[in-house]
Amino acid sequence: MRRLFPLLLALALAACFRDHHRPSRPSFSAHAAALLESVEAEGTLVGALVIDARTGLPLFARHEHVRLLPASTMKVVSTAAALSAFGPDFRFRTPVWLEGTQAGAVFEGDLVVEASGDPSLGSPRFPETAEVCAQVAEALVARGVQRWRGELRVEGGGAPIVSLGPGWAWDDAAYAYSAPPTRFVFRENVAELRLDRFAGRSCGEPVSVALVPSAGETEAVVSLETTAESSGLGCVRDWRADRLQCVWRSTSPEQCPRSASTRIAVHEPQKPFARCVEQALAARGVERDFTIAVAVEPAVQAPIPTRDLLLEITSPALRELVRVTNKESLNLYAERLALRFAQERTGEESYRALAEAMAQELERRGIPPNDLSVADGSGLSRYNLATARGLVRLLETSLAEPYGRALIESLPIAGVDGTLARSPVSIAAGLVSAKTGTLSGQKAFVGIADRPGDAAHPRVVFALLLGNQSHEPALHANEVFARFADALVSMMLGDGRESGVGIHPEP
Numbered sequence: 001m002r003r004l005f006p007l008l009l010a011l012a013l014a015a016c017f018r019d020h021h022r023p024s025r026p027s028f029s030a031h032a033a034a035l036l037e038s039v040e041a042e043g044t045l046v047g048a049l050v051i052d053a054r055t056g057l058p059l060f061a062r063h064e065h066v067r068l069l070p071a072s073t074m075k076v077v078s079t080a081a082a083l084s085a086f087g088p089d090f091r092f093r094t095p096v097w098l099e100g101t102q103a104g105a106v107f108e109g110d111l112v113v114e115a116s117g118d119p120s121l122g123s124p125r126f127p128e129t130a131e132v133c134a135q136v137a138e139a140l141v142a143r144g145v146q147r148w149r150g151e152l153r154v155e156g157g158g159a160p161i162v163s164l165g166p167g168w169a170w171d172d173a174a175y176a177y178s179a180p181p182t183r184f185v186f187r188e189n190v191a192e193l194r195l196d197r198f199a200g201r202s203c204g205e206p207v208s209v210a211l212v213p214s215a216g217e218t219e220a221v222v223s224l225e226t227t228a229e230s231s232g233l234g235c236v237r238d239w240r241a242d243r244l245q246c247v248w249r250s251t252s253p254e255q256c257p258r259s260a261s262t263r264i265a266v267h268e269p270q271k272p273f274a275r276c277v278e279q280a281l282a283a284r285g286v287e288r289d290f291t292i293a294v295a296v297e298p299a300v301q302a303p304i305p306t307r308d309l310l311l312e313i314t315s316p317a318l319r320e321l322v323r324v325t326n327k328e329s330l331n332l333y334a335e336r337l338a339l340r341f342a343q344e345r346t347g348e349e350s351y352r353a354l355a356e357a358m359a360q361e362l363e364r365r366g367i368p369p370n371d372l373s374v375a376d377g378s379g380l381s382r383y384n385l386a387t388a389r390g391l392v393r394l395l396e397t398s399l400a401e402p403y404g405r406a407l408i409e410s411l412p413i414a415g416v417d418g419t420l421a422r423s424p425v426s427i428a429a430g431l432v433s434a435k436t437g438t439l440s441g442q443k444a445f446v447g448i449a450d451r452p453g454d455a456a457h458p459r460v461v462f463a464l465l466l467g468n469q470s471h472e473p474a475l476h477a478n479e480v481f482a483r484f485a486d487a488l489v490s491m492m493l494g495d496g497r498e499s500g501v502g503i504h505p506e507p
Contacts, residue, residue, distance in 0.1 A: 048061065068387070072334075074379030074381075093312050097307040098310050102145065146287065178265055179332045191213055192211070223246070325337065327411075342358075366397070412435065414432040427486040
């Protein structure tokens with residue numbers, strides 16, 4: 001027995017030594033804190049929060065109350081509000097009326113399109129609305145019309161009160177991502193500006209300028225810069241002359257650029273729509289002699305002439321519109337959905353009404369104004385403000401509502417599709433879905449992460465906001481997100497006591 005005791009003691013000490021030096025499972029909280037501290041050391045502002053999706057229990061928090069620019073994560077707010085108000089199966093309906101008389105094969109009168117706010121009208125993304133011009137022409141032919149004299153009128157589809165949303169940058173006004181959210185939208189209010197210099201022409205000679213499809217109203221003045229640091233095409237909109245001022249940049253006077261293109265915002269979509277209808281009628285042999293007008297609502301409504309419904313153009317279901325809005329971060333779609341939500345809740349379609357309606361919606365969800373302040377629908381506005389706490393709460397409340405699945409399915413999937421298709425994630429690929437947001441020096445992410453095999457926290461909701469980043473950071477924002485997301489799906493999560501912070505506002 002005396003010989004056995006030293007052996008047992010040695011085994012016990014060895015076991016204690018092994019347990020003491022056994023490597024512990026990596027902690028997400030420690031990893032995320034170190035990652036974000038390194039980012040903050042460069043002067044970047046950080047806000048982050050992670051909660052359990054089922055219980056709302058906070059699992060990690062860092063400056064979750066700090067207000068930053070949400071950028072395009074604001075689209076989650078807009079699409080969630082629209083889904084909540086209308087449901088995933090809602091469809092925009094755009095009626096097309098005939099006002100006039102038909103004698104045999106001749107129709108004398110007006111064709112009236114009643115703008116509904118459908119952002120997909122004429123969009124090549126959807127077969128339901130891509131061929132709208134052909135649908136109008138075929139409906140006329142089906143009525144036996146072979147000749148039309150009158151007016152093509154778009155009602156309620158004039159230019160917005162302001163050309164840009166509140167807080168949008170004027171520098172962006174020329175480009176497709178700032179297409180004005182007019183109530184009447186055609187082909188997403190975008191055209192392609194194409195520049196071509198034909199063979200044999202010198203750099204000093206004029207270039208060929210074309211808008212495809214033709215927008216009718218836009219003139220482009222192009223100048224050449226041959227000593228630029230990088231090649232490309234940049235334009236600004238000259239509001240006084242209603243034209244584009246473009247600079248075609250080349251890095252060498254000896255290498256004269258031959259072609260370039262960029263996508264340009266169209267501010268009077270009724271004009272390319274009229275041209276499109278004219279071409280569709282011509283293709284079907286219909287003689288036409290019509291003018292185009294945008295109806296201005298009179299101060300006192302005049303009696304509406306007798307109308308005959310020619311056809312009704314129906315949009316894809318709202319779930320599909322929300323899907324492209326968030327997957328591809330489409331500003332025009334987000335603005336139109338937000339403004340339609342404002343009209344539903346207040347009876348008015350304006351940015352003032354939008355701010356009012358969104359404030360009421362956020363109050364319903366228990367989100368105070370200090371956590372989320374809404375100025376527009378897309379996130380282009382520099383007046384939007386959000387905290388990680390507010391964005392997480394927005395997504396958490398959406399998960400509990402009937403449309404929650406449609407909203408989650410609209411988020412880009414890391415390493416798979418949308419704006420996260422090229423995300424440098426490894427472990428998180430296919431497990432993290434998040435809306436991204438980008439403005440100069442700002443980056444934001446809000447979404448969910450699935451954690452296979454973790455019975456305690458199988459799904460979490462998170463937000464990560466980075467603000468005031470330098471132009472050349474040691475770690476770019478997308479890499480910060482990738483490391484954050486990979487750790488989020490693979491490392492141990494705390495039980496909430498480590499942060500000591502809840503996401504629900506104080507009563």
